[in-house]
Amino acid sequence: MVNIQRVAKEAGVSVATVSRVLHDQNTVTAKTRLKVEETIQKLNYQPSMLGRNLRKSESRLLLVLIPEISNPFYFDIIKGIESFAISHNYNILLCETDSSPERENIYFDLVKAKMADGIISMDPAVNVEALLDLAENHAIIQCSEYMIEKEIPYVTIDNEAAAYRAVKHLIKIGNKKIAFINSNQKYLYARQRNKGYQKALEEHGIPVREEYIFHTEHLGFEYGQQAAKKILNLNDRPTALFAVSDLLAIGALKEISACGLHVPDDMAVVGFDKIEFSNMTNPALTTISQPMYKMGTIAVEMLIKKLKGEKVESVILDHELVIREST
Amino acid sequence: MVNIQRVAKEAGVSVATVSRVLHDQNTVTAKTRLKVEETIQKLNYQPSMLGRNLRKSESRLLLVLIPEISNPFYFDIIKGIESFAISHNYNILLCETDSSPERENIYFDLVKAKMADGIISMDPAVNVEALLDLAENHAIIQCSEYMIEKEIPYVTIDNEAAAYRAVKHLIKIGNKKIAFINSNQKYLYARQRNKGYQKALEEHGIPVREEYIFHTEHLGFEYGQQAAKKILNLNDRPTALFAVSDLLAIGALKEISACGLHVPDDMAVVGFDKIEFSNMTNPALTTISQPMYKMGTIAVEMLIKKLKGEKVESVILDHELVIREST
């Protein structure tokens, strides 16, 4: 392996000068610079980041914690994160936690061991204690999910307002019996969306019926199917349903048509997230769209600021209702 | 930051002893070990990987190159890679190349700069020259895609046999006019699957009709839709279609039902990959399943072997035909 010493010797200069050339410092004569650059070419020298990292005590690696790599909700966020990070000379380590504390710990340890500089956490099931603990000495940003009253900066949308908007849309087009497929209430976003659901109903004088509200353990097609099955078996069958995730809504769509019913005539359906699939279903899904890509870029921007020691403020972004064929 | 020196001083031993305790070497007295362990606890010492990495000249980071993070084809492969890697103390840097050479180069440079130890390439559009060049001095494995006659080890399935199997199934259930949605022939897998398609037809005395073969630039729903549109407009309309990717097949499904036609009665459809979503379509998609997870674990296993300097052999895995409602 050819190192900086070797280049210096070959070019007849000191390692300091090679380093200066490498970093575009103007304190080098054109002539010296040329000589060094030629030598670098000739020897095909590539500076090792290992040395650099140790010296500067940084890794330029950022961790992104997500529960499941296959959840399409994260795709565009990750794209945003990646593009911003790369353009600022950071790399992204995508970490699938499976919402398991052990798995999470591996990644937390990576930061403690200086193998990564900071974390963007998108796992709603993250171990809060551990995260807060880590945040004392390390740069951490939460994306999409967050903790009220805690000092970890976050970027998110207004979940309550978004759910309210979705349900209000269902009411406007004539539905009064609206089922709600929510995920586990231990997640803040689930509680907030539940609030939005209830608020919309109450505002229109529609009583909230507990038997219309369902909770799923995970976000996946099959959980949507199961919930839909229960909804369809209800005595006083709802005419519409709102699911907190497109995945759940798509599963429900499948179940509804499997029962020979028609969307939206027999049952209107609204999802959440506007994942790409949601336009491929039959009928195409009405859903809430979040500015994913932007959320990603903002999250890294905040993280990099934090890494520099700057003060960062949390951000709440706008959402949109995308009306398609399912309502 | 508390370092090994500090621990050594505090515990009244040498840094070597601390290092020995850290690495579970038995050459340390129980008493000394205890003292050191207590000190580590007390100071909350966490060894820095930066120092370790420089010293050992390794990063324990593996790159996984994929064209698109959102392509479900890769999900289980990645899961397999991750679990095997983590259990062997490696971490995975998932790299989205967008099939762009510039983007790819960023990652190749990461390896050259010793920031990563090796690469698993799954990008069929990878810059072959650059990859072969890199492979001269670095550990590289190809997964799913590969190069014939080149020395980079790979793990894959028999694409020709799989396509042959799919088309033969369509013939068996009574189809003679079978359209084929392939991706760009510049990819080896596309050429191999094309061979399988032709072989099945020829074996049953069915002439290969050029107008039944379509090529898409990318693998995405919308490309499948477009191709299906053309197929449906054909004078002598096919009664079945085989797509080289579930994504394409699902797009086709959407288009077919949008035209008021019925699958499988008017048009039987077979996909490829058995992505999760392929079971959520209406009707559920018949498809070819590859042992993704296993492919992933084998790929890392090969890479780690290579890193150790061992000789590795390429592997070809089995596939399966999963018959569902679309045929």
Place this chain on the structure above:
DNA sequence: CTGAAAGCGCTAACAT
């Protein structure tokens, strides 16, 4: 404008 040298935190060969 350039060079010498310290040192980032760790491992491991060698010495005791």
Place this chain on the structure above:
DNA sequence: ATGTTAGCGCTTTCAG
């Protein structure tokens, strides 16, 4: 069983 020490490759301060 434990300590001493060189050195991984780099950046940066200080001197000249």
